[in-house]
Amino acid sequence: MRLQFEQNLGNLKDRLLVMAGMAEHAIQRAVEAYQARDLSICDLVDYGEQAIDHMEREIDEMAIDLLATQQPLAYDLRFTLAVIKINGNLERVGNAAGSISDHVRSLQTLPQVDLPVDISQLASLAQGTMRDALRAFIETDGDRAQSLLSGGDRMDQVHKTTYLLLSSLIERQPELIPQALNTMMIARALWRVAGHAKSIAEDVIFWVRGADVRSHMQHAGDGWTN
Amino acid sequence: MRLQFEQNLGNLKDRLLVMAGMAEHAIQRAVEAYQARDLSICDLVDYGEQAIDHMEREIDEMAIDLLATQQPLAYDLRFTLAVIKINGNLERVGNAAGSISDHVRSLQTLPQVDLPVDISQLASLAQGTMRDALRAFIETDGDRAQSLLSGGDRMDQVHKTTYLLLSSLIERQPELIPQALNTMMIARALWRVAGHAKSIAEDVIFWVRGADVRSHMQHAGDGWTN
Numbered sequence: 001m002r003l004q005f006e007q008n009l010g011n012l013k014d015r016l017l018v019m020a021g022m023a024e025h026a027i028q029r030a031v032e033a034y035q036a037r038d039l040s041i042c043d044l045v046d047y048g049e050q051a052i053d054h055m056e057r058e059i060d061e062m063a064i065d066l067l068a069t070q071q072p073l074a075y076d077l078r079f080t081l082a083v084i085k086i087n088g089n090l091e092r093v094g095n096a097a098g099s100i101s102d103h104v105r106s107l108q109t110l111p112q113v114d115l116p117v118d119i120s121q122l123a124s125l126a127q128g129t130m131r132d133a134l135r136a137f138i139e140t141d142g143d144r145a146q147s148l149l150s151g152g153d154r155m156d157q158v159h160k161t162t163y164l165l166l167s168s169l170i171e172r173q174p175e176l177i178p179q180a181l182n183t184m185m186i187a188r189a190l191w192r193v194a195g196h197a198k199s200i201a202e203d204v205i206f207w208v209r210g211a212d213v214r215s216h217m218q219h220a221g222d223g224w225t226n
Numbered sequence: 227m228r229l230q231f232e233q234n235l236g237n238l239k240d241r242l243l244v245m246a247g248m249a250e251h252a253i254q255r256a257v258e259a260y261q262a263r264d265l266s267i268c269d270l271v272d273y274g275e276q277a278i279d280h281m282e283r284e285i286d287e288m289a290i291d292l293l294a295t296q297q298p299l300a301y302d303l304r305f306t307l308a309v310i311k312i313n314g315n316l317e318r319v320g321n322a323a324g325s326i327s328d329h330v331r332s333l334q335t336l337p338q339v340d341l342p343v344d345i346s347q348l349a350s351l352a353q354g355t356m357r358d359a360l361r362a363f364i365e366t367d368g369d370r371a372q373s374l375l376s377g378g379d380r381m382d383q384v385h386k387t388t389y390l391l392l393s394s395l396i397e398r399q400p401e402l403i404p405q406a407l408n409t410m411m412i413a414r415a416l417w418r419v420a421g422h423a424k425s426i427a428e429d430v431i432f433w434v435r436g437a438d439v440r441s442h443m444q445h446a447g448d449g450w451t452n
Binding site: 060064067068071073074077078081084085088163167170171174177178181206 | 286290293294297299300303304307310311314389393396397400403404407432
């Protein structure tokens with residue numbers, strides 16, 4: 001019975017890691033779609049978003065079955081609930097990828113221009129935060145999750161700089177407004193991905209320590225939130 | 227024992243409704259702060275956001291205690307998990323209020339101008355969607371939740387119109403860019419509130435029907451997502 005239970009917990013964790021891989025891949029593809037202005041990659045992102053939605057449901061049902069049939073306690077109960085929460089955050093990462101894909105489609109209808117922003121840098125910060133959060137989950141590492149939350153926020157800075165750059169660009173070149181605004185929204189989606197990764201880190205801490213440190217996407221009082 | 231259990235479920239539901247009231251109030255206040263350009267209301271929103279974060283934790287812990295000590299099954303198990311999910315969505319509504327408050331602060335540093343957008347309308351659509359979702363929860367009404375999800379999306383239209391209006395405004399009057407962009411972000415936060423309300427409707431359906439219809443903030447392929 002205990003062996004079966006351990007196996008079920010292990011299966012749940014494995015399945016969540018598949019979901020995490022799908023979400024990471026979605027962001028990767030969405031950024032590629034932006035860089036190559038390639039609508040066929042947008043199609044892949046949209047298709048992947050549906051697959052992520054299905055996987056989210058499957059994982060939720062696995063977790064509920066486990067709660068119903070095995071009635072885990074303490075650490076295992078918190079683990080199962082953390083999986084449900086992380087699962088929801090990963091689905092939101094999938095949504096962010098879908099949003100990027102939508103804005104790439106809009107950009108594709110406009111004259112292509114080189115804007116003075118580094119989407120690759122934002123993407124790499126977002127992906128790095130995701131990787132850190134997932135590693136904390138895989139390694140049951142509350143300290144790693146905590147340091148992800150308490151570290152200075154490079155992502156906030158780069159996102160803010162991107163916003164200001166685009167904002168001053170459209171002041172000088174109003175003909176680039178549509179391109180600049182779509183790019184601003186892509187930057188924002190990547191910034192949100194980092195926020196979801198932080199929520200995942202909070203879920204890991206909730207599980208590992210039984211202490212809830214949540215302060216989702218806490219705002220710093222300067223308008224750079226949500 | 228069963229009586230105690232029913233009482234615990236009732237307490238959990240009551241507490242979630244307190245949380246919902248706090249989230250609704252936060253949006254109400256944030257919109258008032260915008261309309262009156264009143265930073266003292268922003269302070270209230272920020273203070274309220276902390277209270278919402280605390281309440282989120284309290285409800286999660288109540289739900290976990292209930293799962294651990296009473297091990298609910300079937301309908302009651304799904305209810306308890308729906309509470310955890312709805313709780314997370316309400317906390318995100320609180321974040322959206324905080325985001326509006328941040329942008330009001332930014333607006334306050336700029337010359338005040340009348341922009342041709344109707345934030346009240348967006349607010350009233352967002353609040354209406356919230357109310358519908360919460361009523362579906364209170365009345366255990368899967369049909370109401372479903373019709374909220376399948377109805378034509380007026381919010382999407384008004385949000386898109388607001389974006390286009392502001393976008394063409396800054397083309398004509400680039401000196402208004404900072405005001406227009408902050409207002410755009412306030413509109414977006416309200417649009418997100420409606421999205422969180424839809425997620426709540428999905429959580430209600432998950433609970434009532436045991437069927438998961440999730441498609442959080444599904445994107446329509448035109449860039450108006452996330």
